Amino acid sequence: MSEKKLEIIAEPGKTSFSTRRVVDAPRSLVFECFTKCEHLKRWIGPRSLTMVSCETDLRVGGRYRQVFQTPNGEVAFSGEFREVTPPSRVVRTFIFEPMPDAEALETLELMEANGQTTITTTTVHKTVENRDGHVNSGVDKGMAEGYTRLDELLASLMQPR
Amino acid sequence: MTSPVPAEHDLTATFGALADPTRRAILARLSRGDASVLEIAEPFDMSQPAISKHLKVLERAGLIERGRDAQRRPCRLEPGRLKQASDWLGTYRQFWEASYDRLDDYLQELQAKEKKSVRKKTRNHRGTR
Numbered sequence: 587m588s589e590k591k592l593e594i595i596a597e598p599g600k601t602s603f604s605t606r607r608v609v610d611a612p613r614s615l616v617f618e619c620f621t622k623c624e625h626l627k628r629w630i631g632p633r634s635l636t637m638v639s640c641e642t643d644l645r646v647g648g649r650y651r652q653v654f655q656t657p658n659g660e661v662a663f664s665g666e667f668r669e670v671t672p673p674s675r676v677v678r679t680f681i682f683e684p685m686p687d688a689e690a691l692e693t694l695e696l697m698e699a700n701g702q703t704t705i706t707t708t709t710v711h712k713t714v715e716n717r718d719g720h721v722n723s724g725v726d727k728g729m730a731e732g733y734t735r736l737d738e739l740l741a742s743l744m745q746p747r
Numbered sequence: 748m749t750s751p752v753p754a755e756h757d758l759t760a761t762f763g764a765l766a767d768p769t770r771r772a773i774l775a776r777l778s779r780g781d782a783s784v785l786e787i788a789e790p791f792d793m794s795q796p797a798i799s800k801h802l803k804v805l806e807r808a809g810l811i812e813r814g815r816d817a818q819r820r821p822c823r824l825e826p827g828r829l830k831q832a833s834d835w836l837g838t839y840r841q842f843w844e845a846s847y848d849r850l851d852d853y854l855q856e857l858q859a860k861e862k863k864s865v866r867k868k869t870r871n872h873r874g875t876r
Contacts, residue, residue, distance in 0.1 A: 590851070592844050594836060596766035603762040607847050611854040619850060619857075629853045632845035690759070711759030736762060737840065739771065740833040743778050744826070 594736050602710040603736060609705065613698040616705060617673035620694060626652070644670055650678065665689075680709075761832045764808035769793070770801050777811060777824040787822060 593606040609616060619625040623640035630637060631654060638660065639653040644667060651664035662683040668691070669677035676694045693708040764770055773787055788798040802822060805811045809828035814821040 590847075592840060592847055594840060596762050602759060603766075605843060607843075609847070609851060609854055611858060615854065615857060619854065625853070629849040630846050632842065633849065709759065736765060737833075737836055739765060740829060740836065743774055743824070744829055744833060 596736050596739075602708050604706055604708045607705045609703050610701065611703055612701065613696040613703040614673040616696055616703045620696075620705075621672075621676065643667070644676075646670055665692075758832055758835055760808045761810060761828060764804050764810055767801070767804075769798075770805055773798075773801060773805065773822075774810060774824065777822055781814075781821045781823045783819045783821050 590608060595604050595606065597604060619629065621642060621644050623642050626640055626642075627637045630652070636655045637652055638655045639651070641652075642648075642650045644650075646667055646669065648667050648670075649664065650667065651662060653660050653662045663680060664683060665679040665681050667676065667678045669675060674696050678692055678694075680690045680692045682688065688711070691710045693706075693710075695706045695708075697704045697706070765774075769791065772791070776782060776787055776790075784795060784799060784802065787802070788795050791798060802811065802813070805822075806813060810825055812823045812825050814823070
């Protein structure tokens with residue numbers, strides 16, 4: 587398996603999904619790339635999507651907002667930082683503004699080894715969190731051993747009977 | 748971090764439901780055909796109420812449907828939700844794969860610049876000595 591592959595995974599005991607990706611850079615630099623607008627503008631989204639506005643107030647309680655130009659008009663995401671621990675961890679709320687009720691809690695974790703950084707993101711839907719009483723459940727567990735590749739699983743389940 | 752695609756409100760519940768190995772095994776069983784609770788419970792070392800609990804989670808996540816027949820209530824895989832989850836995942840993956848590919852290039856660019864400026868500094872430093 588190529589280590590540069592984006593993994594989208596479900597982990598036991600979490601009402602969430604995670605992604606994992608390795609990059610060739612120290613995590614201090616990766617942290618900057620994820621948290622500073624000057625960098626975010628250079629890589630977030632496919633090349634066809636332009637980030638037209640970016641605001642980031644990187645501190646607990648601080649807000650962020652990113653606006654993209656799409657063929658169908660501007661689309662914005664925003665939210666509030668809940669935890670900021672450079673260079674390893676950021677927890678923030680996330681709202682896709684056209685759907686303001688669907689707020690999610692996102693955790694970004696960066697781990698460095700041998701000059702490479704493993705980027706893990708975990709997304710928990712707040713409605714799920716509230717319903718199941720899983721506030722922050724599993725968020726601190728780090729990497730679980732028995733995760734499942736969601737895309738592979740879905741593909742196997744969708745095979746014709 | 749999420750993509751600029753309307754994340755279906757319930758998809759996280761779907762993925763949460765998929766995170767449990769017993770529930771995945773139940774789905775794999777149902778992908779081979781409809782089954783009653785008893786039939787589903789058979790290969791598991793688990794009480795029927797425990798299995799019923801898992802079925803409830805799967806039903807709430809929209810991954811299975813239960814028949815109306817009060818006696819048997821056969822379970823059926825709900826392909827609509829699986830497809831929705833799979834489509835969403837495809838879009839999400841595309842967005843982030845494209846982003847991370849750009850990040851790879853950008854990180855390389857930044858590190859090349861850093862090296863260059865360090866070399867320059869070292870050279871200047873030597874020059875002043």
